[in-house]
Amino acid sequence: MPVIDxxxxxxxxxxxxxxxxxxxxxLAEGTLTDDVIPDTWMGVTSLVRSEDLAEALPTRLDAxxxxxxxxxxxxxxxxxxxxxxxxxxx
Numbered sequence: 454m455p456v457i458d459x460x461x462x463x464x465x466x467x468x469x470x471x472x473x474x475x476x477x478x479x480l481a482e483g484t485l486t487d488d489v490i491p492d493t494w495m496g497v498t499s500l501v502r503s504e505d506l507a508e509a510l511p512t513r514l515d516a517x518x519x520x521x522x523x524x525x526x527x528x529x530x531x532x533x534x535x536x537x538x539x540x541x542x543x
Contacts, residue, residue, distance in 0.1 A: 455480060458522035469535045473499035474507055474515075475528065478521055 457478040460469065468513040476497045483489030501509040509516065524531050533539070 454467050456522050457521040469532075470499050471524075471532045471535060472501050473497065474521060475509070478519070482519060484507065 455508070459474055459477040459481055461467075461474065476499070480489055480495055480497065484491050489495070506529070510532050512527045512529050514520070514527055
């Protein structure tokens with residue numbers, strides 16, 4: 454499985470900013486697969502609405518055709534751990 458390692462924007466190097474890192478990785482993949490037009494401004498946020506949680510932070514390791522560098526388990530578990538929230542399949 455390919456690994457995507459996206460650098461953070463300046464002043465945003467925070468491990469808890471996993472949703473932003475994931476959004477940037479999705480944009481990078483979209484650019485490589487022609488799903489995103491290069492040189493187009495895209496609004497990206499690290500905020501996730503509760504109804505979008507399953508899509509934003511999937512619990513299945515095979516939910517994406519790639520994984521983020523340094524993330525060996527499901528994204529929601531990692532995000533909860535970084536936030537100090539007990540992981541119980543939220």
